[in-house]
Amino acid sequence: MPYEPVIGMEVHVELNTASKMFCGCSAEAFGTPPNTHVCPVCLGMPGTLPVINEQAVRYTVMTGLALNCTVQEHNVFARKNYFYPDLPKGYQISQYELPLCQDGYLTIDVGDGHPTEAGQARRVRIRRVHLEEDTGKLTHVDGYSLIDFNRAGVPLMEIVSEADIRSAEEAYAYVTRLRQIVRYLGVSSGDMEKGAMRCEVNLSLRPVGSDEFGTKVEVKNLNSFRSVRNAIAYEIERQTRLLEAGKPVTQVTMGWDEAAGVTREQRSKEEAHDYRYFPEPDLPPLNLEPAWIEAVKGSLPELPDAKRDRFMANYGLSRYDADVLVEDRAVADYFERAVRVAGDTINPKLVANWVTGELFRRMNETATAITSVKIKPEDLVALIRMVKGGTINQPAAKETFGVMWETGRPPQEIVEERGLKQISDAGELAGVVAQVIADNPDPVAQFKAGKETIIRFLIGQVMKATRGKANPQLAEQLLREQLQSNE
Amino acid sequence: MTDLHQLTIHEAQDMLRRGDISSVELTQSVLDRALAVDNDVRAYICLLPEEALAQAEAADRRRAAGDDTPLLGIPLAIKDVICIQGVTTTCGSRILENFVPPFDATIVARLRAAGAVFLGKTNTDEFAMGSSTEYSAFFTTGNPWDLERVPGGSSGGSAAAVVAGEALGAFGTDTGGSVRQPAAMCGVVGLKPTYGRVSRYGLVAHGSSLDQIGPLTRDVEDAAILLGSIAGHDRMDSTSLNVAVPDYVREMKTGDGLKGMRVGVPKEYFTEGIEPGVETAVRAALDLMADLGAELIEVSLPHTEYAIPIYYLIATAEASSNLARYDGVRYGLRVDAPDMWQTYYDTRQAGFGPEVKRRIMLGTYGLSAGYYDAYYLKAQQARTLLRRDFERVWEQVDVMACPTSPTTAFKIGQKVDDPLQMYLSDVFTVSLNLVGMCGISIPCGFSDGMPVGLQLMGPALGESIILRAAHAYEQATEWHKRRPNLTERMF
Ligand SMILES: [Zn+2]
Secondary structure (H helix, E strand, O other): OOEEEEEEEEEEEEOOOOEOOOOOOEOOOOOOOOOOOOOOOOOOOOOOOOOOOHHHHHHHHHHHHHOOOEEOOEEOEEEEEOOOOOOOOOEEEEEOOOOOEEEEEEEEEEOOOOOOOOOEEEEEEEEEEEEEEOOOEEEEEOOEEEEEOOOOOOEEEEEEEOOOEOOHHHHHHHHHHHHHHHHHHOOOOOOOOOOOEEEEEEEEEEEOOOOOOOOOEEEEEEOOHHHHHHHHHHHHHHHHHHHHOOOOOOOEEEEEEOOOOEEEEEEEHHHOOOOOOEEOOOOOOEEOOHHHHHHHHHHOOOOHHHHHHHHHHHHOOOHHHHHHHHOOHHHHHHHHHHHHHHOOOOOHHHHHHHHHHHHHHHHHHHOOOHHHOOOOHHHHHHHHHHHHOOOOOHHHHHHHHHHHHHHOOOHHHHHHHHOOOOEOOHHHHHHHHHHHHHHOHHHHHHHHOOOOOHHHHHHHHHHHHOOOOEOHHHHHHHHHHHHHHOO | OOOHHHOOHHHHHHHHHHOOOOHHHHHHHHHHHHHHHHHHHOOEEEEOHHHHHHHHHHHHHHHHOOOOOOOOOOEEEEEOOEOEOOEOOOOOOHHHOOOOOOOOOHHHHHHHHOOOEEEEEEOOOHHHOOOOOOOOOOOOOOEOOEOOEOOOOOOHHHHHHHHOOOOOEEEEEEOOOOOHHHHHHHOOEEEEOOOOOEOOOOEOOOOOOOOEEEEEEOOHHHHHHHHHHHEOOOOOOOOOOOOOOOOHHHHHHOOOOOOOOEEEEEHHHHOOOOOHHHHHHHHHHHHHHHHOOOEEEEEOOHHHHHHHHHHHHHHHHHHHHHHHHOOOOOOOOOOOOOOHHHHHHHHHHHHOOHHHHHHHHHHHHHHOOOOOHHHHHHHHHHHHHHHHHHHHHHOOOOEEEEEOOOOOOOEOOOOOOOHHHHHHOOOOOHHHHHHOOEEEEEEEEEEOOEEEEEEEEEOOOOHHHHHHHHHHHHHOOOHHHOOOOOOOOOO
16 A cells, blocks of 8 residues: 655754843854853843843744744743753743744745756645744763753744645755745754754655544654655655554654664653643733734845746746756845846846856855855956957856956956957968968868868867967858868 | 831931931941841841941942932841842752852842842742741741741741841742731731832742732831832833832822722621631721721622632742752752752752642642643633722722731741641732732731731732822821830840
8 A cells, every 4th residue: 555654844943143032142052162152041040031032033023924924913932841951941931822923835846856847836834933942952971961051042943834745855845945945034044964953853654545644753853954855764664664564653753863874762652741831921922013014024035936036037047047046045146246237238147157157166166155255246247248249268268267266356357467368350360270271281181071070170279379369260260261262 | 326226217218318327337236136136036047247237338438428329328138039149049948058149130239229238138938938937948937026926928037027126128029928928927017019010030930920029118118118219120021010110208198198098898808717806906907097088998809719729820830830940950959869860850859848849749730731721721711800800999999908817927837737728828918919919018906916917909000009008007006116025135
């Protein structure tokens, strides 16, 4: 019997606010010396009280709006009670019955891993987006546990999907899409490797065509996008094997072991917590003015889908190129600045080719982010113009680009300095062509005998003789003229 | 100049301003008195003689330089559930026996800015959970009127210190009556402000939606002075009210006192369980108020009988969560065990006393899956009904008057093994905490030699009106001037 996976995801996103969720400490937790960003409030000292970070609320509302959610005007924070050494107060301030955002959706494309025209758009419904505080971090060494509270109290946004995901690929598309959106909004780095984004998966199997839900298994400890995909694939296989063998799936929490490539049981249902949620008495209900919500809505940046559509419509880009360019907002901005500088003089598609071609190649080779690229968009445009106008040829352009990449200098300077201007003057080139014909009697004879393709060799000789500076079109034209007149 | 320690705050302010006395003299007098009687009274968990004298000296220097902040040089006591930076704050518990907060509570910072001198930290039931100080992990405070009896609680140490001459005034905390009930039992004034009027930042939480810090003083004017010095919005406490603080002393003295004031007498507060001596004294106080021009109106608060159950569901639920942080991980007592969970169990087992454990269990139960709706949620709904009772009454009257506690101070040991009896000691005070309104207890007589308290209740932010009523009553009586006989013994 074929089975269908039913997957829901809970994604925690650390918000990159300046201060923590409920105190004035810096929210910069990753890579900071342990317990340096702490105060009586985030250490849970007796008598301390929380104060809501407005920026964190704004970021969460922005995310909710980007995910097509309804933003709630009446919001209540709640205490989630449980004991653990990384939880200073013995409870986490979270939201329970009344989260900030509810009932949205995220559109994902599922193709060959890359969104393409061939990809199929699917909607994953978002149940809720709420705000809470992060815990501290435990490190175990030699029988001791060390606690770093720098992360305790950092604003944490939880995005909960409905169980609309049907494959590991879709889950992968979902989380990468979420990361893209939080990055676009500028609310989080979205770096899974640094713990700024953390995923939990609920997964069950059911016979294809059935409406019932199977027994749900929770999978935790997914620390990279790859592990999301691998863990789900593994878990689908594991549960399928169980069901096919007629064995029941038990309701458990599994942890993904990336090194071993397996999920392992962490906690069974019997050990499940009773979190004793109740409204946080230290915080009055948070009421958001409709005007404030509207203002946040108005301040949202253009999101990837809209940007892609606009790139296709305004710049005539293919879906593929547009998708690649909008994947990272900074890249899209770079591209658009270049297009704006180019004005009507250069087709945006040509700019797109340079960005997705030469620029991306260098960036990938050297693992450089667009924000660290030394080439200014206006210089890239200048380079393209020089090629288009025949000032330099393709090889010279590549050479120039290489220097620009290393130094960030403008292309005009480099071309001048290196004497890369192409020889487009027929008079200047005619002598070289005559010399090449004289020096290569055999190929010339072959050409005359009708071997048309040998002309490329002769052009190559002209290029060589001019150290690459000859305009190849002009070289070919002169070669043909002289070979014919020789007859 | 003798007996400086028996001055009221406003008397001391006048003398300090006139230059009749110095803060050092005043503080020394109070410290001497404390050293002479506190072996019997045991009001203080910790006395800070050197720090207090240093602060008094500083106050005198400031005054010499022309400074005249409201409480400059006035020696006060602070209940040991309120944080003073660098001073051990035990909350009457073993689990915080060695906890030294690195910060001041907001009210402490405000008192400091106003020039107050801190004498020390007063005894309390563990985490302010109790009505007698018998649940203090360290010792029981004696009632200065009869050392065999309790001073009331949980702010029993503060109340006892004020009436015994060991502080000019003190601060307590009131979650279900913990300022007003000990004030009544010790014969002093105790005021519970409207919820949110005073910042809770730095007050170690018991029941977060109920806790308020309030003054315990020798007369009503002193209560007005101290309230004015701590009230007001605090951005560190999101539940504090952003409402301007009036000049309570001036408002208290404006108008015609009780003349024409509509005083509600809630019939549910005069039914059962009141000691005859208490009822007699309170009835006499009502008669006097009528003589002073008040219009007595019988009113009804029909949900009063549910107040104690509502209170013990909500206060314990909040407490069970508030006390979760005492785990031995970051501060306070830690009992090391072979593994993490055992360390939790052993630490909390050793660190908490029986009443605290009882309340943690009650509160945890009331919040548990399957019980939440029947207990915590139901209690919150009933709390709304209780609030509506009060709101309806405020349409008819300006203040309400009733006994503060059904009994006078009971014998030490009498109720300690009977928690339900102990809980009933707060039967007339818990409602105000549940509805978030204000109240004051003032001395109104004696029964068998023990003080009786009259409670005046007011609406939200009605501090000025209850102070005015209390002050008018006090002006016509001498009860607040009586002092217990204590033998001074130097050790
Ligand atoms: Zn902090």
